[in-house]
Amino acid sequence: MAKRKRQLTEAKIERMIKEGRGQGTGREYLPWLKIQDVPSEGRATRGLGWTTGRRHELLSDIERDYFYLLDYADEVTDIREQFPLLPLEETLMIAEQIGIEHPRDPRTGVPIVMTTDFLITCNDRDYARTVKPFNELENERTIAKFEIERVYWETHHLDWGIIIDKDIPDVMVRNIEWVHKEYHNEDVSELSTFTVRNVEQLLSVRLQDGEKISSACLACDQKLGLEAGTSLALFRHFIARKKWIVDMNERIIPSLPAVDFKVAISEYRLEAKDG
CATH class of the missing domain: 3.40.1350.10 (Trna Endonuclease; Chain: A, domain 1)
Structure with a gap:
């Protein structure tokens, strides 16, 4: 046996x-x-x-x-x-x-x-x-x-x-984990390019002004008539794609402003990490 x-x-x-x-x-x-x-x-x-x-x-x-x-x-x-x-x-x-x-x-x-x-x-x-x-x-x-x-x-x-x-580094890992699943955000393909760019422009201005992430995202959803949570998901998507940059060594907390927020890529393009 x-x-x-x-x-x-x-x-x-x-x-x-x-x-x-x-x-x-x-x-x-x-x-x-x-x-x-x-x-x-x-x-x-x-x-x-x-x-x-x-x-x-x-x-x-x-x-x-x-x-x-x-x-x-x-x-x-x-x-x-x-x-x-x-x-x-x-x-x-x-x-x-x-x-x-x-x-x-x-x-x-x-x-x-x-x-x-x-x-x-x-x-x-x-x-x-x-x-x-x-x-x-x-x-x-x-x-x-x-x-x-x-x-x-x-x-x-x-x-x-x-x-x-x-x-x-636990803080960086938890930040990556928070944005990770939004890298392939289905809303990007379902929403029009015009809508995505509007979110990008409106939201980036609010975040650069130091507004809290959650309130800035909610304001964008309401202004553009989007389902609640859409702009927050796109915020995570832009961070994952490194279109937007924040300090990844500081915990991203939606109820607070984004730390050291800046726009790295001015025109949105959907591309693979190595593309």
């Missing part, structure tokens, strides 16, 4: 490889692991990326938060999460050479394919990054697995590092 389970597990690994897991770039990349494949550490999410235009498989809160930072950064052109360290034989050899037990399926004992949380393309170079809460670095087994990962990327001549929760 144990042998049969081993064969099935090995067959699953082969099937995942044939499916294209861990292969491709940009929109075509398929993560090695999906949310349904593993128990999540926190609130697992599938976020539609600005950079890639695909949904990302994020298995923990810290992965989600780091993803927001990557997606917001202009110099990042690709984000590949749950990236497999293949071939499996390579990490098995590394583990044996450095005297560390290779991770195995707890039920079958079959060696599992290790993964790095993010493979990032930035300024035409690739970087491997693992993200973990600081308290997990006190776990000896976790550190041992990181050593296998470190040696793997070293042999592939790729920069690898660990990101902990203290490295992630």
